[in-house]
Amino acid sequence: MTVKKRPSDLTSLERFNLYYREKEPPLTGGQKVKRFIWNPKTRQFCGRTGASWSKIMLFYFTFYAALAILVAICMWTFLQLLDAREPKWQLESSIIGTNPGLGFRPMPPEVASSVIWYKGNDPGSYQFWISELSSFLQKYKRDANKSGAGQNIHNCDFKLPPPAGKVCDVDVSLCSPCVEDNGFAYQKSTPCIFLKLNKIYGWKPEFYNSSDNLPSAMPDDLKEHIKNMTAYNKNYLNMVWVSCQGENPADRENIGPIQYLPHRGFPGYYFPYTNQEGYLSPLVAVHLQRPKTGMLINIECRAWANNIKYDRVEGMGSVHIEIMVE
Incomplete structure (x- = not known):
């Protein structure tokens, strides 16, 4: 036997879902797309809040910056091993x-x-x-007018x-x-x-x-x-x-x-x-x-x-x- 909860016993999310499920009419396909892009009630853009987007952007910026620094260090080390005038393999x-x-x-x-x-x-x-x-x-x-020519x-x-x-x-x-x-x-x-x-x-x-x-x-x-x-x-x-x-x-x-x-x-x-x-x-x-x-x-x-x-x-x-x- 299922016991029906009193409104005071519901969590915030349950009350939110109960309220909007009862009050909101079904959404069309276009409305769902618009709601996904920007939800004014939850203030979410593409399913994420501003704080969530900030965190994920900070993560990827840090990740790719570290990757770029690592590649630069590897390239610099590689170039130090090369002679600009004489090839290593001859x-x-x-x-x-x-x-x-x-x-x-x-x-x-x-x-x-x-x-x-x-x-x-x-x-x-x-x-x-x-x-x-x-x-x-x-x-x-040879260009005779060029400084140091020849x-x-x-x-x-x-x-x-x-x-x-x-x-x-x-x-x-x-x-x-x-x-x-x-x-x-x-x-x-x-x-x-x-x-x-x-x-x-x-x-x-x-x-x-x-x-x-x-x-x-x-x-x-x-x-x-x-x-x-x-x-x-x-x-x-x-x-x-x-x-x-x-x-x-x-x-x-x-x-x-x-x-x-x-x-x-x-x-x-x-x-x-x-x-x-x-x-x-x-x-x-x-x-x-x-x-x-x-x-x-x-x-x-x-x-x-x-x-x-x-x-x-x-x-x-x-x-x-x-x-x-x-």
């Missing part, structure tokens, strides 16, 4: 490894493409390639390596006719392509120490060039040599004669790269002097040194270029 212990890649400029607008195509009689079609090369070579130009640049030679704190100059004016004033010879249908080795901190090339001990796979014209140069100056052996040729017999027939400027390779005095201030990668300008027009020519350019591994499939030690001049 050469064999690094992800980059010890085999520098060979790159070329100008690059096509499509990232996955390696095709340089233009019409020799249409300035609009080759202006893009000229602009790309001009932009790329901009950093190789102060750590040294005019190096095989007998004059850079002293401590200096870097070797890369004089692109020696690459004529592959210069900006000449439009890099694109308007003459004899385009220039620039090659560069990707920088690897601390990497030193292992040169071929004798012109009589060259790889059998090396092109005959390069072997002959090395023998002629080293007969004049043995120091020229200290070079990362470069060769470019058509990939297939038809390409080798269509590519025509090639000129390499200012050297047929990257002089050894530019290495190693140790993040020196003002350091610029050496360049080789490849001038295609008479490529056959109207033909797509596949070209493979390769870097030669004892410690540069070559794999055409993987693109190691070489770069694939396609060019078509109409």
